[in-house]
Amino acid sequence: xxxxxxxxxxxxxxxxxxxxxxxxxxxxxxxxxxxxxxxxxxxxxxxxxxxxxxxxxxxxxxxxxxxxxxxxxxxxxxxxxxxxxxxxxxxxxxxxxxxxxxxxxxxxxxxxxxxxxxxxxxxxxxxxxxxxxxxxxxxxxxxxxxxxxxxxxxxxxxxxxxxxxxxxxxxxxxxxxxxxxxxxxxxxxxxxxxxxxxxxxxxxxxxxxxxxxxxxxxxxxxxxxxxxxxxxxx
Amino acid sequence: xxxxxxxxxxxxxxxxxxxxxxxxxxxxxxxxxxxxxxxxxxxxxxxxxxxxxxxxxxxxxxxxxxxxxxxxxxxxxxxxxxxxxxxxxxxxxxxxxxxxxxxxxxxxxxxxxxxxxxxxxxxxxxxxxxxxxxxxxxxxxxxxxxxxxxxxxxxxxxxxxxxxxxxxxxxxxxxxxxxxxxxxxxxxxxxxxxxxxxxxxxxxxxxxxxxxxxxxxxxxxxxxxxxxxxxxxx
DNA sequence: GGACGCCTCCAACTTTCGAGGGATCGACGA
DNA sequence: TCGTCGATCCCTCGAAAGTTGGAGGCGTCC
Numbered sequence: 001x002x003x004x005x006x007x008x009x010x011x012x013x014x015x016x017x018x019x020x021x022x023x024x025x026x027x028x029x030x031x032x033x034x035x036x037x038x039x040x041x042x043x044x045x046x047x048x049x050x051x052x053x054x055x056x057x058x059x060x061x062x063x064x065x066x067x068x069x070x071x072x073x074x075x076x077x078x079x080x081x082x083x084x085x086x087x088x089x090x091x092x093x094x095x096x097x098x099x100x101x102x103x104x105x106x107x108x109x110x111x112x113x114x115x116x117x118x119x120x121x122x123x124x125x126x127x128x129x130x131x132x133x134x135x136x137x138x139x140x141x142x143x144x145x146x147x148x149x150x151x152x153x154x155x156x157x158x159x160x161x162x163x164x165x166x167x168x169x170x171x172x173x174x175x176x177x178x179x180x181x182x183x184x185x186x187x188x189x190x191x192x193x194x195x196x197x198x199x200x201x202x203x204x205x206x207x208x209x210x211x212x213x214x215x216x217x218x219x220x221x222x223x224x225x226x227x228x229x230x231x232x233x234x
Numbered sequence: 235x236x237x238x239x240x241x242x243x244x245x246x247x248x249x250x251x252x253x254x255x256x257x258x259x260x261x262x263x264x265x266x267x268x269x270x271x272x273x274x275x276x277x278x279x280x281x282x283x284x285x286x287x288x289x290x291x292x293x294x295x296x297x298x299x300x301x302x303x304x305x306x307x308x309x310x311x312x313x314x315x316x317x318x319x320x321x322x323x324x325x326x327x328x329x330x331x332x333x334x335x336x337x338x339x340x341x342x343x344x345x346x347x348x349x350x351x352x353x354x355x356x357x358x359x360x361x362x363x364x365x366x367x368x369x370x371x372x373x374x375x376x377x378x379x380x381x382x383x384x385x386x387x388x389x390x391x392x393x394x395x396x397x398x399x400x401x402x403x404x405x406x407x408x409x410x411x412x413x414x415x416x417x418x419x420x421x422x423x424x425x426x427x428x429x430x431x432x433x434x435x436x437x438x439x440x441x442x443x444x445x446x447x448x449x450x451x452x453x454x455x456x457x458x459x460x461x462x463x464x465x466x467x468x
Numbered sequence: 469g470g471a472c473g474c475c476t477c478c479a480a481c482t483t484t485c486g487a488g489g490g491a492t493c494g495a496c497g498a
Numbered sequence: 499t500c501g502t503c504g505a506t507c508c509c510t511c512g513a514a515a516g517t518t519g520g521a522g523g524c525g526t527c528c
Contacts, residue, residue: 111388115381139380146373147349154345156390158465170504183452199506205486217451218417224458225465231392231458404474433476439516
């Protein structure tokens, strides 16, 4: 929350690395960006490996990342620079720019930690604007793909309303439900919680009774539907 | 895919309805938009009820929707105009514009079917641009909130990689897994699939064996984690 | 024609669940 | 102080869930 020192600051240049396997494309980006007073191109990479290494060595603020690249693709490289496994202090923002408007790329890039996603046919001003937004701690998704992103989001987003029911559970019962949702048996939950299996059974029964369910499977489903646990559960 | 007749077309005006409970705000939007040659304000509403009714009666292309409103809030109104329960032909695009940058509003609006989400402190040009984008079948989310949208998306998006395992299942086995993920018992699945319970047990055992799992609960978890089923499961 | 995978079913068996009783203890509020 | 609630444990018992080892039919591929 405090890292972004307002990118457009006078005197503070946005250090950009361009990663694309085609020299022509890199050149295009370069001429486009070099005319901007607040943007500085600190390097070019022609594959994902180079992109990750150079971004770190040159201390880039933002990496302009293509998806299709040899050796390591843009999504993997994004994961290495901005993914959930990277310590927050070491993260480098990534703006993914690709020719291909594929869900696989869009959702993949965003899951990988990209802060922005643009199509290469976007207006040059949009690219620059997106770069500034990303460097400023904001995000930007091409309007062309935003609709699909929203649709997908609506599809997979849990309903917080359904989570209201979970409020009637005691703390311990919620803990047990959390364990249930990992697929553990009563015996395993007991071991993990350092209590007897009989106790776990009591809790499970209480959970089912309070939520009006008939089996642990239904409890797990509710845990997912309500957002108590998420597929990417970290 | 074919509806969007390129909003900025000469001769084709974007019919906009403004929904906000504060007259001053409506007035602000009005003067801002009336100077645009391709935008036509077809009405104003001061609550959600009015917004929905007027949008339909005036055949609006886009509704500029505030969130906090009396009688029916903007999220509910959005659901009524663009929600998943509305037949595609009757849907009216909604651009949610609010003062408050709350996750509840952002995610709520997008889940409700909004095509765009802006904060009221956005630049006027951005608002106009967003309006055109939405009318053109595109989407737009304020860069200020896009980061959080992406982060949330990454958190809840299933990993398609984990779905690869499901490919080794037979069609019938996948059908059984789908039923499992609704919380049905073996007996209920049997009834629903018009087979004997013993058959269902065979299939369930096969599913568990193929996926290397030990209980139906784990199978259901995999179904969610892989995206075979989603919380918003329609 | 045989091998193979899938779907359907069966029976017998073990293990796990989950419900239905209790019980004790401590905390907290009326 | 009493009542309530949560957490912990106990036991019983019936009902699910899963395993194992079949079997027959059906289609495909070689």
